Amino acid sequence: MHIHKYEKWWLTLGATSLVVFLIIVGISAFHYGSHPPSAKVYIDPERVDEIAPFNNPGVHKVEGKDWDYEVVFVASAFYYNPPEIEVPFGSTVKFIATTKDVVHGFQVAGTNINMMLEPGYVSEYVTTVDKAGEFLILCNEYCGVGHSTMTSMLKVVE
Amino acid sequence: MTTVTEKAKGFIQVDKRDAKLALAHIYVAFIALFIGGLCGLLQVLVRSGQFTLPWGITYYQILTVHGVLLGLILTTYFIFGFQIAAVSRTAGTLTDKQRSIGWIGFWTMTAGTVAASIMVLLNEASVLYTFYAPLQAHWIFYVGMALVVVGSWIGGIAQIMKYVEWRKANPGQPSPLITFMVVVNLAMWIICSLGVAVEVVFQLIPWSLGWVDKIDVLLSRTLFWYFGHPLVYFWLLPAYMVWYVVIPKIIGGKIFSDALARLSFMLFLIFSIPVGFHHQLTEPGIDSFWKYLQVVLTMMVVIPSLLTAFSLFASFEIRGRELGAKGVFGWFKKLPWKDARFVVPFIGMAAFIPAGAGGIINASHQMNQIIHNTIWVTGHFHLTLATTVVLTFFGAAYWLIPHLTGRILTKQMNHLAIIQAIVWTVGMSIMSGAMHIVGLFGAPRRSDFSTYGGSEQAADWIPYQIAQAVGGTILFIGIILVLYIVAHLLWFAPKGKTEFPIGEVSEHAEKTPMVLENWKIWLTICILLILFAYTIPVIDMIQNAPPGSKGYKLW
Numbered sequence: 001m002h003i004h005k006y007e008k009w010w011l012t013l014g015a016t017s018l019v020v021f022l023i024i025v026g027i028s029a030f031h032y033g034s035h036p037p038s039a040k041v042y043i044d045p046e047r048v049d050e051i052a053p054f055n056n057p058g059v060h061k062v063e064g065k066d067w068d069y070e071v072v073f074v075a076s077a078f079y080y081n082p083p084e085i086e087v088p089f090g091s092t093v094k095f096i097a098t099t100k101d102v103v104h105g106f107q108v109a110g111t112n113i114n115m116m117l118e119p120g121y122v123s124e125y126v127t128t129v130d131k132a133g134e135f136l137i138l139c140n141e142y143c144g145v146g147h148s149t150m151t152s153m154l155k156v157v158e
Numbered sequence: 159m160t161t162v163t164e165k166a167k168g169f170i171q172v173d174k175r176d177a178k179l180a181l182a183h184i185y186v187a188f189i190a191l192f193i194g195g196l197c198g199l200l201q202v203l204v205r206s207g208q209f210t211l212p213w214g215i216t217y218y219q220i221l222t223v224h225g226v227l228l229g230l231i232l233t234t235y236f237i238f239g240f241q242i243a244a245v246s247r248t249a250g251t252l253t254d255k256q257r258s259i260g261w262i263g264f265w266t267m268t269a270g271t272v273a274a275s276i277m278v279l280l281n282e283a284s285v286l287y288t289f290y291a292p293l294q295a296h297w298i299f300y301v302g303m304a305l306v307v308v309g310s311w312i313g314g315i316a317q318i319m320k321y322v323e324w325r326k327a328n329p330g331q332p333s334p335l336i337t338f339m340v341v342v343n344l345a346m347w348i349i350c351s352l353g354v355a356v357e358v359v360f361q362l363i364p365w366s367l368g369w370v371d372k373i374d375v376l377l378s379r380t381l382f383w384y385f386g387h388p389l390v391y392f393w394l395l396p397a398y399m400v401w402y403v404v405i406p407k408i409i410g411g412k413i414f415s416d417a418l419a420r421l422s423f424m425l426f427l428i429f430s431i432p433v434g435f436h437h438q439l440t441e442p443g444i445d446s447f448w449k450y451l452q453v454v455l456t457m458m459v460v461i462p463s464l465l466t467a468f469s470l471f472a473s474f475e476i477r478g479r480e481l482g483a484k485g486v487f488g489w490f491k492k493l494p495w496k497d498a499r500f501v502v503p504f505i506g507m508a509a510f511i512p513a514g515a516g517g518i519i520n521a522s523h524q525m526n527q528i529i530h531n532t533i534w535v536t537g538h539f540h541l542t543l544a545t546t547v548v549l550t551f552f553g554a555a556y557w558l559i560p561h562l563t564g565r566i567l568t569k570q571m572n573h574l575a576i577i578q579a580i581v582w583t584v585g586m587s588i589m590s591g592a593m594h595i596v597g598l599f600g601a602p603r604r605s606d607f608s609t610y611g612g613s614e615q616a617a618d619w620i621p622y623q624i625a626q627a628v629g630g631t632i633l634f635i636g637i638i639l640v641l642y643i644v645a646h647l648l649w650f651a652p653k654g655k656t657e658f659p660i661g662e663v664s665e666h667a668e669k670t671p672m673v674l675e676n677w678k679i680w681l682t683i684c685i686l687l688i689l690f691a692y693t694i695p696v697i698d699m700i701q702n703a704p705p706g707s708k709g710y711k712l713w
Contacts, residue, residue, distance in 0.1 A: 002668045003418070007468050014464040022454055025523050034524045035446035036439040042704040077712050102292050102710050103375065105531050109600030109615050114440055114527040118375050119292060120704025121442035136613040140531035140602035142286055144293065144712025145216060148608035 037115040037125040045119035048074060048100045057081045067126050073097035075104040075117050078146030080137060084153040087129055094126045105140030108154050116141060129156045172658060176246035177562040179260050183239030187232050188644050194227030195637040202630030205623045207607045217606040218284040218713055225287030231271055236551050237396045238313050241340045243558060245317050247658045248334035249324040256316045263313025270305025273298050284713040291373045294709025297366035304358045307351050314344040332670045335416055336403045342423040343395040350388035350431050357381035365709060372706025376443045376699055383434035391430040393543055397550035400503055401470055406661035408499045411477030414469040416663040420674040422462035428684045429458040432691030436521040440530045448695040455691060456521045498575035502553030505579050506546040513541035534597025537590040545586050549579060552640050561658045565651035571643050578639040585636055589629025596622035
C-alpha cells in the first residue's frame with residue numbers, strides 16, 4: 001500500500017516518540033523499580049482485625065528493612081484506622097493497607113501515594129516522605145453515602 | 159449551504175422505515191441527554207457547596223443517573239441511530255427481517271434502560287455506572303443492564319447482516335467505507351461487551367439474588383474494565399466515521415485515502431481491547447509486569463490516531479488549495495466556517511488534542527498515581543466523550559435528523575448550532591479546566607461536597623468547585639440549545655430534502671487492498687492479543703483468589 005511521503009515522516013516521528021516514551025516508562029519501572037502499587041498479598045476480609053499487621057494499625061519503626069517505618073491502615077465504611085499518623089521528615093515509609101468491607105481508595109492529597117484498597121487484598125506502597133506538613137488522606141473510590149467524609153491525616157514532622 | 163436540493167448528484171434518501179428505526183434511537187438519546195444533563199447540573203451545584211438536593215435525593219443517586227444516561231444510554235442509542243442510517247444509506251435498505259431484528263434490539267435495550275432507571279430512582283442502585291462490587295444494587299438493576307447489552311447485540315446483528323448481504327452480492331469489492339466502519343465498531347463492541355455480560359450474568363445477578371453469597375471482586379473489576387476501555391472507543395469510532403467519511407463531503411473535498419481509513423479502524427479494533435489494566439494500575443493483585451504490558455498495548459492506539467489526524471488535515475488542506483488558498487496555512491481560512499455541520503465537529507476534533515494528551519498521562523503506568531480517581535479524570539473524559547464525541551454527534555444530528563424527518567436545517571438554526579458549540583466550548587473549558595487543575599492538587603472524583611474535616615488542602619479546592627459549577631451551568635444552557643434545535647428538526651423545521659453526506663475517495667488514492675477487509679486475519683489478531691494480555695493474569699487472579707465478598711448497601 002502506497003503511503004504519502006509526508007505521512008511517512010509524520011508516522012515515523014510519532015512512532016519513534018512513542019517508542020522512546022515507552023522505553024523511558026519501562027526503564028523507570030523495571031530498572032528503577034517505580035511501579036504502581038501492585039502487591040500480591042491476600043487476606044480474609046472478614047477477619048482483618050485478627051490478622052497481623054492489621055490487628056495493630058498505626059506507625060511502626062522497623063529495623064533491617066529497606067524502609068524505616070511501616071504504616072498500617074485499616075479502612076472500613078467510612079473510616080480509616082488510625083485517624084491520624086505522624087512520621088519523621090525524610091524517612092522511608094511502607095504504607096500497608098486493606099479494607100474490611102467494600103472497595104475504598106487510599107490517596108494522600110498532594111503526593112504520589114494513591115492506591116486502591118480491595119476486600120481480600122493488601123495494598124502496599126513504599127515511598128520517601130520528602131515534604132513536611134499535613135497531608136489529607138482521603139477515600140477516592142465511591143464507597144457509599146459517607147464516602148466524602150472518610151479521611152485521615154498524614155503529618156510529616158521535622 | 160446547509161441544504162442540498164434534489165438536483166444534487168446521487169442524492170440517496172434513507173428508506174422511511176429504516177429512518178423510523180434510526181429516529182426511535184435518536185429520540186431516546188436526546189431524552190437521556192436532557193435528564194442526564196440535568197443531573198450533571200445538580201451535581202456541579204451540590205459540589206460548589208452552595209446548594210443541597212431536595213426531597214432526600216442523594217448526590218450519588220444523581221451521579222448514577224448522570225453516568226448511566228450519558229455514558230451508556232445517550233451514546234449507545236445515538237450511535238445505533240446513526241449507524242443504522244449509515245448502513246441503510248450506503249449498503250442499501252434493510253430487509254424486513256433485518257429491520258425487525260433492529261426493532262427487537264431497540265425494545266430490548268429500552269426495556270433494560272427503564273428497568274435499571276426505576277431501580278436508580280428508587281435509590282436501590284446508587285452504585286454509579288461502573289457498579290463496582292461489593293456494593294450491591296437491586297438485582298433488577300443488573301438485569302436491566304444485561305438487557306441493554308443483549309439488546310445492543312441484537313440491534314448490532316441487524317446492521318452486520320446487511321453488511322454480509324452486501325459482501326455476498328458484490329464479491330471481491332471493498333464494501334462501502336462507512337458500512338465497513340460500522341461493522342468494525344460493532345465487532346469491537348460485541349467482543350468487549352462479552353466481558354461485562356459475563357460479569358453481570360455470572361457474577362452480579364446470582365449474587366444479588368442471593369443464589370451465591372460471595373463475589374470475586376478483582377475478577378469482576380477486571381471483566382468490567384475489559385469492557386470499559388473499548389467502550390470509550392465504541393463512542394469515539396462513530397465520531398471518526400463522521401470525520402473520515404462525512405466531513406470531507408461537507409467541505410466539498412474528497413476522502414484522502416480509503417485504505418488508510420480502513421487500516422486505522424482495524425488498528426483500533428485490535429488495540430482497543432487488551433488494555434483494561436490501565437484503569438486498574440493502582441490495584442493490588444495484578445502483577446506490575448502485566449500492567450506495563452497493557453500500558454504498551456494501550457499506547458499503540460497513538461498510531462491510528464496519528465493516521466486519522468493526518469488524513470483529516472490532508473483533506474482540509476487539499477480542499478483549501480483547490481479553493482485557491484496560498485501559503486502554508488492559507489487553506490485553513492478557506493474551510494466552511496459558517497456551516498455548523500463542519501464547525502461543530504471541528505471543535506470536537508480540536509478538543510481531542512488536549513484530551514488525547516491527558517489520556518496518555520492517565521495510562522502512563524506510574525504517572526497514573528498522580529491522577530487516579532481524582533477529578534482530573536472526570537475533566538479528561540469530559541473532553542473526550544463530552545466534547546469530542548458529543549460535539550461530533552451534535553454536528554451529525556444537524557443533517558442526520560432532517561434527512562430522516564424530511565426537513566431542512568434553516569439558516570437561523572445553523573447559526574444557533576454554531577452558537578451552541580461556542581457555548582459548549584466556553585462552558586467545557588471552564589469546567590474541564592478547573593477539574594484538571596484541582597485534580598492535580600488531589601481533589602477526588604465521584605465525591606459529594608465535603609470540607610474533609612476542615613483540611614486546609616481541601617479548602618483550596620472549593621474555588622475550583624465553584625468554577626466547575628459555573629462551567630456546568632453554561633453547559634446546561636448548551637444542552638437546552640441543542641434540544642431546541644433537535645426539537646425543531648424533528649417537528650417544526652420546513653419540509654425539504656437534506657443530504658446524508660457521504661464523501662467520495664480522492665482519485666489520487668491507492669486502490670484499497672482487500673486484506674483490510676479480511677475479517678479472519680484481523681479478528682484472529684484481535685483475539686490473540688486479548689489472550690496474550692489477559693490469560694496469565696486472570697488465571698493468577700482465579701488461582702490466588704481471596705475469600706469472596708458479601709454484598710453491601712451503604713447508601
